[in-house]
Amino acid sequence: MHNLTINGERLWRTITQTAAFGAGPDGGIRRLTLSPEDKKVRDWLREQCEAIGCSLKVDTVGNMFATRPGTREHALPIAMGSHLDTQPTGGKFDGILGVLAGLEVLRTLHDAGYETEHPVMLINWTNEEGARFAPAMLGSGAHAGVFDQAFVDSRLDTDGVSFAEAIEKIGYRGETPLGETSLAAMFELHIEQGPILEREDIEIGVVTGVQAMRWYDLVITGQEAHAGSTPMDMRCDALADAAAIVLGAQDIARKLGGMATTGQLSITSPSRNVIPGKLSMSLDLRHVTDGGLDSLEIEVTDLIRKQCGNRAHLQAVWISPAVHFDVDCIETVRRAAERLGTSRRDIVSGAGHDSVHVSRIAPTTMIFIPCKDGLSHNPAESARKEHCVLGAQVLLESIILHQSFAGN
Numbered sequence: 001m002h003n004l005t006i007n008g009e010r011l012w013r014t015i016t017q018t019a020a021f022g023a024g025p026d027g028g029i030r031r032l033t034l035s036p037e038d039k040k041v042r043d044w045l046r047e048q049c050e051a052i053g054c055s056l057k058v059d060t061v062g063n064m065f066a067t068r069p070g071t072r073e074h075a076l077p078i079a080m081g082s083h084l085d086t087q088p089t090g091g092k093f094d095g096i097l098g099v100l101a102g103l104e105v106l107r108t109l110h111d112a113g114y115e116t117e118h119p120v121m122l123i124n125w126t127n128e129e130g131a132r133f134a135p136a137m138l139g140s141g142a143h144a145g146v147f148d149q150a151f152v153d154s155r156l157d158t159d160g161v162s163f164a165e166a167i168e169k170i171g172y173r174g175e176t177p178l179g180e181t182s183l184a185a186m187f188e189l190h191i192e193q194g195p196i197l198e199r200e201d202i203e204i205g206v207v208t209g210v211q212a213m214r215w216y217d218l219v220i221t222g223q224e225a226h227a228g229s230t231p232m233d234m235r236c237d238a239l240a241d242a243a244a245i246v247l248g249a250q251d252i253a254r255k256l257g258g259m260a261t262t263g264q265l266s267i268t269s270p271s272r273n274v275i276p277g278k279l280s281m282s283l284d285l286r287h288v289t290d291g292g293l294d295s296l297e298i299e300v301t302d303l304i305r306k307q308c309g310n311r312a313h314l315q316a317v318w319i320s321p322a323v324h325f326d327v328d329c330i331e332t333v334r335r336a337a338e339r340l341g342t343s344r345r346d347i348v349s350g351a352g353h354d355s356v357h358v359s360r361i362a363p364t365t366m367i368f369i370p371c372k373d374g375l376s377h378n379p380a381e382s383a384r385k386e387h388c389v390l391g392a393q394v395l396l397e398s399i400i401l402h403q404s405f406a407g408n
């Protein structure tokens with residue numbers, strides 16, 4: 001038993017103060033990865049970690065690893081963390097909370113002189129957002145062996161600046177080889193980025209995994225014809241087909257407990273008085289299980305065939321299977337929340353996170369807290385102070401509890 005309590009005022013102060021690195025006029029943050037603002041917050045984090053006796057390593061894609069030593073020789077670190085980069089119109093909490101709460105855990109352990117068996121590590125992953133360099137979750141993916149160094153270095157931003165140039169420019173190309181840092185476990189605290197916890201008035205989400213996602217491009221060919229002289233029953237209108245597919249896919253998703261979204265649609269040669277003859281559109285399908293997503297895909301494909309016959313061409317462009325987080329890590333978070341007497345529920349993440357990649361190489365899970373109106377990637381993104389503080393306390397509790405769970 002311990003009676004460690006994180007300093008909520010100090011945590012809130014760091015959230016408020018570090019928001020100055022890339023502060024926007026609307027209360028949000030614009031801190032694109034490897035930008036001058038990103039360098040400032042990284043330098044600040046390095047200073048804070050070193051001030052409490054942690055050693056800092058940086059790998060060759062700029063991932064930062066701060067370690068507080070443990071007492072047991074050769075024990076692998078139990079890690080916390082997330083990302084400090086933001087979207088161009090980002091908020092103060094997405095990713096940032098996970099890193100700053102981790103720092104608060106390290107400070108609390110330091111202040112109390114508390115000794116852990118395993119080292120405790122804080123990680124700041126590079127380029128989680130993918131807003132400057134695609135794809136998202138690049139740093140954690142490189143650490144997990146999903147992307148190699150050459151691929152990461154070759155990514156270009158919209159100004160044609162490569163990842164390699166950008167990282168050299170801010171001086172964050174470290175020497176630690178990719179993937180060298182092994183972990184006993186990883187816990188990522190994050191805002192939910194959805195409305196479920198807030199709607200149900202629940203303080204802590206015990207994240208069991210991340211839902212499966214598939215992206216498709218759909219091209220529909222109809223026939224261009226005059227809007228005034230072509231009778232309604234003699235048209236082959238590609239946009240009318242698309243409308244039926246968008247709504248039909250939503251009905252199927254509702255029935256199967258999944259999600260279907262079309263966020264992009266463009267008519268090839270749009271004209272006010274021409275029946276649309278060709279268009280391309282995106283389709284994003286999600287489900288908490290791979291099997292559920294298979295069923296969703298089969299029914300939506302069937303709908304497209306019935307609607308368009310061979311006038312439609314559907315192509316999968318990205319597939320991300322369902323992620324199931326580590327059962328022991330999940331149990332640790334459950335017990336931590338239980339010990340603190342907070343309201344909690346199991347939840348599946350609707351968004352991708354660094355933990356998706358990390359879970360390939362280390363036992364991993366996440367802790368969610370509610371955020372206002374489920375909003376993120378928006379300057380209005382907001383989380384309540386008491387929820388941030390509670391999330392950090394659950395994180396601390398999990399790190400301590402997991403000491404006895406983790407083997408090496």
Ligand SMILES: [Zn+2]
Binds near residue numbers: 083190353
């Ligand atoms: Zn995030």
